Amino acid sequence: xxxxxxxxxxxxxxxxxxxxxxxxxxxxxxxxxxxxxxxxxxxxxxxxxxxxxxxxxxxxxxxxxxxxxxxxxxxxxxxxxxxxxxxxxxxxxxxxxxxxxxxxxxxxxxxxxxxxxxxxxxxxxxxxxxxxxxxxxxxxxxxxxxxxxxxxxxxxxxxxxxxxxxxxxxxxxxxxxxxxxxxxxxxxxxxxxxxxxxxxxxxxxxxxxxxxxxxxxxxxxxxxxxxxxxxxxxxxxxxxxxxxxxxxxxxxxxxxxxxxxxxxxxxxxxxxxxxxxxxxxxxxxxxxxxxxxxxxxxxxxxxxxxxxxxxxxxxxxxxxxxxxxxxxxxxxxxxxxxxxxxxxxxxxxxxxxxxxxxxxxxxxxxxxxxxxxxxxxxxxxxxxxxxxxxxxxxxxxxxxxxxxxxxxxxxxxxxxxxxxxxxxxxxxxxxxxxxxxxxxxxxxxxxxxxxxxxxxxxxxxxxxxxxxxxxxxxxxxxxxxxxxxxxxxxxxxxx
Numbered sequence: 478x479x480x481x482x483x484x485x486x487x488x489x490x491x492x493x494x495x496x497x498x499x500x501x502x503x504x505x506x507x508x509x510x511x512x513x514x515x516x517x518x519x520x521x522x523x524x525x526x527x528x529x530x531x532x533x534x535x536x537x538x539x540x541x542x543x544x545x546x547x548x549x550x551x552x553x554x555x556x557x558x559x560x561x562x563x564x565x566x567x568x569x570x571x572x573x574x575x576x577x578x579x580x581x582x583x584x585x586x587x588x589x590x591x592x593x594x595x596x597x598x599x600x601x602x603x604x605x606x607x608x609x610x611x612x613x614x615x616x617x618x619x620x621x622x623x624x625x626x627x628x629x630x631x632x633x634x635x636x637x638x639x640x641x642x643x644x645x646x647x648x649x650x651x652x653x654x655x656x657x658x659x660x661x662x663x664x665x666x667x668x669x670x671x672x673x674x675x676x677x678x679x680x681x682x683x684x685x686x687x688x689x690x691x692x693x694x695x696x697x698x699x700x701x702x703x704x705x706x707x708x709x710x711x712x713x714x715x716x717x718x719x720x721x722x723x724x725x726x727x728x729x730x731x732x733x734x735x736x737x738x739x740x741x742x743x744x745x746x747x748x749x750x751x752x753x754x755x756x757x758x759x760x761x762x763x764x765x766x767x768x769x770x771x772x773x774x775x776x777x778x779x780x781x782x783x784x785x786x787x788x789x790x791x792x793x794x795x796x797x798x799x800x801x802x803x804x805x806x807x808x809x810x811x812x813x814x815x816x817x818x819x820x821x822x823x824x825x826x827x828x829x830x831x832x833x834x835x836x837x838x839x840x841x842x843x844x845x846x847x848x849x850x851x852x853x854x855x856x857x858x859x860x861x862x863x864x865x866x867x868x869x870x871x872x873x874x875x876x877x878x879x880x881x882x883x884x885x886x887x888x889x890x891x892x893x894x895x896x897x898x899x900x901x902x903x904x905x906x907x908x909x910x911x912x913x914x915x916x917x918x919x920x921x922x923x924x925x926x927x928x929x930x931x932x933x934x935x936x937x938x939x940x941x942x943x944x945x946x947x948x949x950x951x952x953x954x955x956x957x958x959x960x961x962x963x964x965x966x967x968x969x970x971x972x
Contacts (some may be wrong), residue, residue, distance in 0.1 A: 486720040487514035488546035489564075491557035493618065493702075494499040494597060494644070495591075495609040495636045500554075504705045509711035518539040518560070520637070530592070530642035531559060538564035541572055550720045550799050552576040555618065555702070556590050556597060556639075557801050559648050566654040575657055576719050577666040578712075579619060579702050581601040583684045587651040590643065595817040600641035607644065609636030619702025622666040641753035658692040660719035662712070666701040666915060667878035671725050673913075679728045682779040685727065694724030698779060738784075742955045748797045754779055755785050755828045759796040759806035760838050766972035768843035768868070769805040773826055775850030775876075776813030785810045789898025791947045795847070795963070802967055805839050813852065819890050822853050834866065843970050850944065853877045853919070854890035855925060861895035863902040871905040871968035873961065874912060874944045877919040893919075893926040896934075903933050905970045907962050910926065910940035937962050 488508060490501040498517035505515040518538050538560045544548050553561030555723055558580040565572040577583075582593025596618050600607050612633040615621050621629060651757060663669040674695065679684045690942050696715045698704045704712040753759045761767055772795050774786035775809075787808035788794060796806025811825035812818055826846075834841035844866050848856045853875030859867060878890045888894035896904075904927070908920055927934045939958045940948060946955045 480745045482506055484618035486502060486548050486550045489516050489541045489545055489549055489551045489654045491518045491553045491561040493557055494639045497637060499635060501705055505697040507710055514545060514951060516545050529640035529645040534560035534643055535563035539568060548573050550574045550576060551919045552578055553580060553744050554578040555580055556594060558585050563648055565657050566650050569653055572657060575662040576860045577658050577659060577858060579667055587647050589645050589647050591645060595815060597644055602763060604716025605641050606638040607641055608638055620667040622701035635820055641833055650935060655687055660724055661695045662703055662715050663697045664700055665697055668915060669860050671695045671697060675727050680779060680782045686743060689727045692786050694726060696724040702775060736949050737789050741790045742947050743959055745797045747795050748800050753832060755810045756832055757808045759800040761800045762801050766838060766840040767803060767805050769807055770845045770847055770966060771807040771830060771853060773848045773852045775852045782816045790926060804967055807833050819854055819929060826855055842866045845870050845966050845970055845971055847871040849873050851876050857890050857892045857895035860892055861898040863899060867905045869966050870916035871966050873907040876908045876916050876949050892922050893923045896932045897930045899932045901933055904966045905935045905962060907937045907958060909944055910943040911943045935965055
C-alpha cells in the first residue's frame with residue numbers, strides 16, 4: 478500500500494517510559510536530512526512527580542502536534558503509545574497516522590499503561606515515582622539486542638524516574654480514535670513479527686480486529702526494543718514508509734482457514750471423549766488403567782477465542798492418536814491469556830494433572846506432559862523437581878524462556894535453569910528447522926544448559942518442518958515426526 482511520501486509529513490516522536498526526547502536524536506537527524514519536520518515530546522518536566530500523570534504527557538504531545546503543522550505522524554514507543562493515542566484522538570484533524578513502535582499492547586478507552594504493558598514495573602504502594610531500571614534491568618522493558626555497552630551505559634545514565642500516575646491513570650479515547658490510520662513497526666528480536674500478529678488476528682483476537690482494517694499496515698525493523706538507538710537509519714526509513722502508508726496488511730481473505738484449524742497431518746479416527754471441567758480425556762478401548770499423556774497448548778491466547786485449544790485439530794489429533802495406541806490422551810484449556818498469566822496457567826495445568834491422575838481409567842504413576850509452542854515456560858516447574866509419576870516431558874517447537882519485555886523475573890518459568898533439577902527424567906524435544914530464529918535461540922540455550930548438567934534430552938530433528946507443522950505441513954516428514962515423537966513418549970511411559 479502506498480500514499481504520500483514520508484518527506485511531506487511532520488513527525489512527533491514520543492518516548493518509552495524512563496526516557497526523554499534525547500533518545501530520538503539520531504533518528505530525528507536522519508529524518509531531517511530527508512526533509513522532514515521532526516519534533517520530540519519532552520517528559521522530563523511538568524512539575525512534582527505526584528502531579529504528573531498520563532494527561533500531563535498527553536498535553537505535552539498535543540503541544541508538539543500543534544507546533545508540527547497540518548499533516549502529522551505521531552510515533553509512540555512502548556509506553557509512549559498511550560500519550561500518542563490520547564493526543565492523536567484530540568487532534569484528529571491534524572494527525573494523519575499513529576505509529577505503534579514495538580508497543581506490545583493495544584490500548585483502548587479505559588486502559589492504563591499497566592493494563593496493556595506487562596513489562597512496566599508496578600509502583601510501590603503510595604509511591605509517586607517508579608525508579609528507572611538498573612543497567613542490568615533494561616531487558617525487562619524489552620530486548621536490548623543491538624545496544625552496544627556504550628549505548629546501554631548512556632541509556633542508564635540518562636534514565637529518569639517515571640511518575641507513577643502516568644502508568645495507572647486510564648487512557649480516555651473517543652469512538653473516532655478507531656478511525657485513525659495505524660502502522661505497527663515491529664522488532665522481531667523482541668518477539669513481535671508480522672507473521673505472529675497475522676496468526677493472532679486469525680484467532681479472532683478482538684484487540685487486533687481494529688488493526689486488520691483498511692489503511693492499517695505493518696513493518697519490521699530487525700533489532701530489539703530500542704531501534705532508535707540500535708538501528709536509527711533503518712528506523713528512519715521505516716517511519717517514512719509508515720508515513721506513506723506502506724507496509725503489509727493483517728487482513729485475511731474471506732475464505733481463509735487459520736493454520737490452527739487445518740486438519741491434523743495424520744488421519745486418526747475420531748474417538749469419544751469425556752469432558753471434565755477444562756479437561757477432555759480420550760480413552761483407549763482397553764478398560765484397564767492406562768498411562769496418560771497430557772497435551773498443553775501454547776499462548777498467550779485471547780480469552781474469548783472459539784473454538785478453544787482443546788478442540789483444535791492438532792490437540793484432538795494427538796489425543797486420539799494416543800488413545801488408539803493404548804494411552805489416555807488428554808487435552809485442556811488453561812488461562813495463559815497474557816504474558817503475566819504464567820503463574821495462573823501453571824495452576825491450571827497442575828489442577829488438570831491432578832484430575833487426570835485421579836481418574837479410574839488412568840494409571841496415576843505413569844503420566845507424560847507434552848508442551849507446545851508458547852507453553853514451554855510452563856515446563857520449568859516440572860523439570861526443576863520432577864515427581865516420580867512423571868515418566869516423560871515432551872515439547873514441540875517450544876519457546877523455552879519468557880519473551881523479552883514480558884516482565885517475568887526469576888527462574889520459575891525458565892526451563893534452561895530448571896533442567897538442572899531434571900535428574901534422569903526423559904525429555905523429548907521436537908525441533909523444527911524452519912523456526913523463528915528468536916524461538917530457536919531459546920531452544921539452543923536450553924540444550925546448552927541440559928548438556929552442561931547431563932540431562933537426558935532426546936532431540937527429534939524436523940529440518941524441513943515449520944512451527945505448528947502438524948497442521949501446516951502436509952508432508953511425509955511431518956507425518957514421520959509425529960509418529961516418532963509419539964513413539965518415544967509412549968515408550969518412556971512403558972519403561
